[in-house]
Amino acid sequence: MLGFFLTTLVTALSLLVVDLVVPGANLATFPAAIVAALAIGLVNGTIKPVLSTLSMPVNFLTLGAFSLVVNGICFWLASLLVPGFSVYGWLGFLLGPVVLSFTSTLLNGYFAEKGYGQSLGTTSKTAIEGDK
Numbered sequence: 260m261l262g263f264f265l266t267t268l269v270t271a272l273s274l275l276v277v278d279l280v281v282p283g284a285n286l287a288t289f290p291a292a293i294v295a296a297l298a299i300g301l302v303n304g305t306i307k308p309v310l311s312t313l314s315m316p317v318n319f320l321t322l323g324a325f326s327l328v329v330n331g332i333c334f335w336l337a338s339l340l341v342p343g344f345s346v347y348g349w350l351g352f353l354l355g356p357v358v359l360s361f362t363s364t365l366l367n368g369y370f371a372e373k374g375y376g377q378s379l380g381t382t383s384k385t386a387i388e389g390d391k
Contacts, residue, residue: 269366271293272362273358276358284345287343294344295343298340298341299334303333310329330356
């Protein structure tokens with residue numbers, strides 16, 4: 260549960276960075292960013308595998324560059340589901356998912372370094388060995 264919450268929070272924070280950096284991607288409020296993060300997760304989990312499979316021949320011919328278009332389509336579809344989140348223009352369509360991915364990777368690395376990415380069900384090595 261903590262992992263789901265942190266992933267959603269990191270994606271929402273990354274969307275706020277996308278809003279600041281990318282012209283063509285707009286967020287109205289932070290709650291809209293949280294809902295948009297959930298919508299992006301939903302679209303990436305359901306629609307993106309189908310689009311990736313269907314576009315495999317084109318992706319092969321373009322040496323993987325068409326995956327940017329698939330990511331843009333998923334980003335745009337998520338914006339259709341969320342009021343207060345809009346994507347327009349080619350720059351928002353293509354650059355928005357790239358900035359989102361880059362920022363999300365950086366924030367996930369930060370939280371993992373701080374130890375927040377560990378699940379609550381695991382025990383640490385010092386807890387197993389005891390305080391020596």
